Amino acid sequence: MFPRILRHPKWMVLLPLLLAGSMLVAILTLGVPLSLEFSSGTLIRYEGIEERPDVARIESSLRQLVGGEIKVEVTRDPLTGRFGLDILTPLLGENLENQVCTLLSGLGLENPSILPYSPALGRAQRKQAVTAILVAALVIGLCLLFVYRKKVVLFTVPCVLLNLLAALGGMALTGTPLSLASLAGLLLLLGYGVDTNILLANFALKRFEGEPEERIASAMKTGFMITLTTFATMLAVNLFVTNPSLDQLSTVLLFGLGADLLDTWFLNAGVYLHFTKKRRMYYVSL
Known part of the structure; x- marks a missing residue:
């Protein structure tokens, strides 16, 4: 050949x-x-959650709404035993940010801290x-x-x-x-x-x-x-x-x-x- x-x-x-x-x-x-890791985004942080969040469900729901790459990380406070949640999304506008908060509220997540995220x-x-x-x-x-x-x-x-x-x-x-x-x-x-x-x-x-x-x-x-x-x-x-x-x-x-x-x-x-x-x-x- x-x-x-x-x-x-x-x-x-x-x-x-x-x-x-x-x-x-x-x-x-x-x-x-x-x-x-290479682009700016939005960090949505929750603290003091009593039950462990369903990461797969959160990722799936956000991916359908926002699209692009979504990262969800669960943390736990060793003193109180409560959970925290860090969600990284592409950069959100004000309108989409409100939609995301409404979606997460429906999943039992309230009072987020929303911060800009700088790329690594x-x-x-x-x-x-x-x-x-x-x-x-x-x-x-x-x-x-x-x-x-x-x-x-x-x-x-x-x-x-x-x-x-x-x-x-x-x-x-x-x-x-x-x-x-x-x-x-x-x-x-x-x-x-x-x-x-x-x-x-x-x-x-x-x-x-x-x-x-x-x-x-x-x-x-x-x-x-x-x-x-x-x-x-x-x-x-x-x-x-x-x-x-x-x-x-x-x-x-x-x-x-x-x-x-x-x-x-x-x-x-x-x-x-x-x-x-x-x-x-x-x-x-x-």
């Missing part, structure tokens, strides 16, 4: 670019939602995170250039960034918020994309036995096996685990791993194939 794929280098390059374009459109039109990571920290990812990609490219001594390895950097673009596009399509969990997924993708591209570079540039197509096809077989097993694991986590953080992490990895199959084993493999063929023709002419 893989040698047949390598016979169509134009399609190998076109498919990843089409995917990247569609994901960019999704990001620009839908936007990537921000979790409460503000705009400055988000910019620093983006800068850190870009700097990391640049450093990775320089390290690869130092090891392989071939400029073609620098193409690893845009391939890795295209993986991140696909993950962000998937978040926009599925409504997965940018949170600490999904940010961790993006960082994992950064490292994973580098690993698969190093595998490709080793087969294409460091080995000389056989034809370039044979070496790259062998690398594709290994790379597809690694990526598909990881993809299957993340799919199982996404389908059967209900923890929101793991759901966000697995969603990011699913879209990123799917894109990595195209970005590494089609786009970058096509570039390496062209380079190795050109290098072979040069040495034959000598």
Whole structure:
């Protein structure tokens, strides 16, 4: 199968670019939602509750009314034994705030304290995170250039960034918020994309036995096996685990791993194939 794929280098390059374009459109039109960790919100606090509140019912009711991410945390005073309740919602206007209080009053919750909520990571920290990812990609490219001594390895950097673009596009399509969990997924993708591209570079540039197509096809077989097993694991986590953080992490990895199959084993493999063929023709002419 893989040698047949390598016979169509134009399609190998076109498919990843089409995917990247569609994901960019999704990001620009839908936007990537921000979790409460990255955006301002409203904190609704109750104290002195005699019976333990029904967290699942409160979350479900508020999600139907407000939409977006809702966090409900129950606390307990060790001295009095009474419960407290902290509810985090997206930023509420005055009208929606009154509706929320009426809804919670119907659930037996009275006399709330309503406070503005500041994000754990503000705009400055988000910019620093983006800068850190870009700097990391640049450093990775320089390290690869130092090891392989071939400029073609620098193409690893845009391939890795295209993986991140696909993950962000998937978040926009599925409504997965940018949170600490999904940010961790993006960082994992950064490292994973580098690993698969190093595998490709080793087969294409460091080995000389056989034809370039044979070496790259062998690398594709290994790379597809690694990526598909990881993809299957993340799919199982996404389908059967209900923890929101793991759901966000697995969603990011699913879209990123799917894109990595195209970005590494089609786009970058096509570039390496062209380079190795050109290098072979040069040495034959000598």
